[in-house]
Amino acid sequence: xxxxxxxxxxxxxxxxxxxxxxxxxxxxxxxxxxxxxxxxxxxxxxxxxxxxxxxxxxxxxxxxxxxxxxxxxxxxxxxxxxxxxxxxxxxxxxxxxxxxxxxxxxxxxxxxxxxxxxxxxxxxxxxxxxxxxxxxxxxxxxxxxxxxxxxxxxxxxxxxxxxxxxxxxxxxxxxxxxxxxxxxxxxxxxxxxxxxxxxxxxxxxxxxxxxxxxxxxxxxxxxxxxxxxxxxxxxxxxxxxxxxxxxxxxxxxxxxxxxxxxxxxxxxxxxxxxxxxxxxxxxxxxxxxxxxxxxxxxxxxxxxxxxxxxxxxxxxxxxxxxxxxxxxxxxxxxxxxxxxxxxxxxxxxxxxxxxxxxxxxxxxxxxxxxxxxxxxxxxxxxxx
Numbered sequence: 001x002x003x004x005x006x007x008x009x010x011x012x013x014x015x016x017x018x019x020x021x022x023x024x025x026x027x028x029x030x031x032x033x034x035x036x037x038x039x040x041x042x043x044x045x046x047x048x049x050x051x052x053x054x055x056x057x058x059x060x061x062x063x064x065x066x067x068x069x070x071x072x073x074x075x076x077x078x079x080x081x082x083x084x085x086x087x088x089x090x091x092x093x094x095x096x097x098x099x100x101x102x103x104x105x106x107x108x109x110x111x112x113x114x115x116x117x118x119x120x121x122x123x124x125x126x127x128x129x130x131x132x133x134x135x136x137x138x139x140x141x142x143x144x145x146x147x148x149x150x151x152x153x154x155x156x157x158x159x160x161x162x163x164x165x166x167x168x169x170x171x172x173x174x175x176x177x178x179x180x181x182x183x184x185x186x187x188x189x190x191x192x193x194x195x196x197x198x199x200x201x202x203x204x205x206x207x208x209x210x211x212x213x214x215x216x217x218x219x220x221x222x223x224x225x226x227x228x229x230x231x232x233x234x235x236x237x238x239x240x241x242x243x244x245x246x247x248x249x250x251x252x253x254x255x256x257x258x259x260x261x262x263x264x265x266x267x268x269x270x271x272x273x274x275x276x277x278x279x280x281x282x283x284x285x286x287x288x289x290x291x292x293x294x295x296x297x298x299x300x301x302x303x304x305x306x307x308x309x310x311x312x313x314x315x316x317x318x319x320x321x322x323x324x325x326x327x328x329x330x331x332x333x334x335x336x337x338x339x340x341x342x343x344x345x346x347x348x349x350x351x352x353x354x355x356x357x358x359x360x361x362x363x364x365x366x367x368x369x370x371x372x373x374x375x376x377x378x379x380x381x382x383x384x
Contacts, residue, residue, distance in 0.1 A: 027059035047264025048076035055143035240286040
């Protein structure tokens with residue numbers, strides 16, 4: 001009993017510390033599990049985080065969130081705490097009330113004013129988040145796509161729809177329906193940060209949900225699977241041709257929402273340790289798209305880019321490797337590193353909390369079995 005009470009007390013302290021940490025930011029982004037060489041695993045989550053970074057916002061990231069937390073059962077989910085939002089109608093960071101705040105704080109206040117002007121405190125889903133950050137109203141300018149024309153906005157929306165409709169089904173087919181890929185790579189990520197029995201139930205539930213969605217659609221037949229790969233190949237050709245070889249981004253020298261969308265999906269393919277991926281082979285044939293992913297990561301996630309470059313510098317193997325072999329080798333190193341560091345990052349309090357949870361669950365199971373043996377009769381023998 002004391003162990004159970006102690007575990008509950010530690011959980012309350014952990015929740016309060018986590019809540020205090022989140023209170024430091026006005027914008028909160030709730031997403032799925034974390035990735036390998038990226039902050040997040042799923043492409044829509046990664047695209048949403050990149051979109052927030054393109055908008056210049058400082059947000060707190062909450063991984064391993066549940067779909068049930070939103071009314072639409074949809075992730076990613078962005079929430080702006082309205083109670084802390086300033087009522088100022090300033091249009092730039094320079095008009096922030098707090099004279100001690102820096103440029104980052106000015107951007108957060110600017111985002112809060114924007115959300116307050118819209119009357120929106122949350123947005124569920126990638127397209128809803130983009131619409132909140134893009135909307136111009138109440139004397140406020142949009143935080144993304146502010147320099148795009150109507151034609152470019154329409155083109156950006158069309159490319160985003162093409163990206164989501166062609167890549168999601170193929171990526172999830174390789175991730176969840178391939179037994180080797182799921183058991184080696186995906187299952188561990190879905191269970192990361194969860195305690196038993198959720199670390200066992202959550203991956204199984206997620207795989208069943210994805211399997212039902214895929215098999216009820218185009219991926220239910222062999223012809224449908226082949227057609228999905230052909231559509232993905234054609235979409236990659238369109239993106240490669242539109243980006244060209246001389247431009248870093250789609251529209252000028254700054255990233256727009258379509259850049260965030262494209263990076264969210266392609267980065268989950270380029271930097272994944274999954275072997276024998278047909279979709280990855282198709283992507284590696286477009287060198288400008290691979291370079292686009294490297295450019296976006298170096299600009300928006302400089303810490304991850306530095307870690308990757310350091311790992312490549314320490315590699316003692318010959319430098320004259322093909323682009324595909326180098327990418328596969330880097331992916332294998334990232335998978336091994338993620339597996340080793342995930343166990344090291346557990347604090348002593350987290351280990352003790354997990355141990356107390358296991359003891360409590362075992363005690364409950366033993367008590368239930370003992371109760372069943374004392375009440376029920378088996379084969380004419382009474383245990384009462």
